[in-house]
Amino acid sequence: MDATHRALCEYGYANLTMRRISDELGKSKSLLHYHYDGKEELLVSFLEHLLDEFDRTVSTEGHGSGEETLRFTVEALLSDADCHTDFDTAMLEMGMQAPYNDDFRDQFRTNDARLKDLLSHIVADGVERGEFEEIDPERAAEHLLILLDGARGRSVVLGTDAPNDVGRAAIRDFIGRITVGGDGE
Amino acid sequence: MDATHRALCEYGYANLTMRRISDELGKSKSLLHYHYDGKEELLVSFLEHLLDEFDRTVSTEGHGSGEETLRFTVEALLSDADCHTDFDTAMLEMGMQAPYNDDFRDQFRTNDARLKDLLSHIVADGVERGEFEEIDPERAAEHLLILLDGARGRSVVLGTDAPNDVGRAAIRDFIGRITVGGDGE
Numbered sequence: 001m002d003a004t005h006r007a008l009c010e011y012g013y014a015n016l017t018m019r020r021i022s023d024e025l026g027k028s029k030s031l032l033h034y035h036y037d038g039k040e041e042l043l044v045s046f047l048e049h050l051l052d053e054f055d056r057t058v059s060t061e062g063h064g065s066g067e068e069t070l071r072f073t074v075e076a077l078l079s080d081a082d083c084h085t086d087f088d089t090a091m092l093e094m095g096m097q098a099p100y101n102d103d104f105r106d107q108f109r110t111n112d113a114r115l116k117d118l119l120s121h122i123v124a125d126g127v128e129r130g131e132f133e134e135i136d137p138e139r140a141a142e143h144l145l146i147l148l149d150g151a152r153g154r155s156v157v158l159g160t161d162a163p164n165d166v167g168r169a170a171i172r173d174f175i176g177r178i179t180v181g182g183d184g185e
Numbered sequence: 186m187d188a189t190h191r192a193l194c195e196y197g198y199a200n201l202t203m204r205r206i207s208d209e210l211g212k213s214k215s216l217l218h219y220h221y222d223g224k225e226e227l228l229v230s231f232l233e234h235l236l237d238e239f240d241r242t243v244s245t246e247g248h249g250s251g252e253e254t255l256r257f258t259v260e261a262l263l264s265d266a267d268c269h270t271d272f273d274t275a276m277l278e279m280g281m282q283a284p285y286n287d288d289f290r291d292q293f294r295t296n297d298a299r300l301k302d303l304l305s306h307i308v309a310d311g312v313e314r315g316e317f318e319e320i321d322p323e324r325a326a327e328h329l330l331i332l333l334d335g336a337r338g339r340s341v342v343l344g345t346d347a348p349n350d351v352g353r354a355a356i357r358d359f360i361g362r363i364t365v366g367g368d369g370e
Contacts, residue, residue: 092338096281098342105343112343147331149342150336154297158297166331167331
């Protein structure tokens with residue numbers, strides 16, 4: 001999965017091949033084919049892997065305020081240490097296959113549903129503790145997911161220098177707005 | 186341009202050809218080639234045309250409150266009467282070419298800058314008239330653009346049945362939040 005990540009960063013989705021992934025892995029292509037029928041099956045597993053990794057990252061987080069937990073979680077979704085923009089581009093190219101590939105679409109939906117569930121829970125807990133305003137947790141989660149996807153898409157299409165900074169500002173702004181006594185700007 | 190729109194809806198970006206556009210137009214392919222070097226040059230003109238069309242739509246709008254004007258403008262950006270999802274998919278596929286095609290990128294940036302400018306002005310006017318809270322108009326405009334792009338992208342990747350409804354709800358929510366005495370949910 002790490003080799004797939006590196007290969008995606010380097011070659012993007014369109015130019016990714018089983019050969020290139022196995023080269024990154026330092027193993028034979030036949031070994032890869034033993035486990036996966038092809039690039040698409042491997043990439044569906046890769047999407048699952050990303051979700052697992054994300055689950056691990058956020059589950060190690062201590063229990064701060066709702067605002068802190070939300071910020072930490074969103075940050076975990078935004079940051080990609082090594083090859084930021086190229087990886088976002090590759091992920092978006094993969095997403096563009098979803099209308100033509102049911103396995104991709106299903107996995108993207110699964111990942112999205114899990115994220116929505118996690119964010120909804122954080123918001124619901126915060127509302128219960130009086131940290132967030134009386135908002136609909138699902139709608140707040142959806143708002144955050146739309147902002148995350150929008151920020152990523154815009155950084156790819158418009159190619160801004162600091163891809164996620166504007167997106168981060170919008171997300172920070174939104175979290176501030178829903179926080180009781182928070183700073184809306 | 187109308188023929189290009191129809192052909193994009195029908196064939197998407199990848200399968201669009203000069204032949205298919207000229208068939209939609211009911212003219213010869215050579216006439217099209219007389220005006221445009223190829224599909225990409227034609228599509229850059231098409232993006233310009235979309236911006237002009239949008240300018241015309243919003244300039245006919247009467248001068249309601251800031252909130253009304255903002256809602257009308259966003260609605261004009263969201264709705265595409267004929268071939269909603271397919272057109273959004275084609276536009277996103279075109280956007281995905283931007284990292285590899287400077288002409289596309291420049292035109293996407295031009296369109297985005299114009300929209301940002303328009304939305305900023307609407308917000309700034311509303312702030313001045315005391316209709317909107319004391320927010321940074323540029324940041325509010327950026328927030329709306331991120332939501333618009335995020336909603337479109339998600340409808341393509343996740344293939345929701347009512348593509349823009351969730352996006353509309355998030356945008357309505359945001360406009361409500363920045364409106365003095367508005368309804369944040």
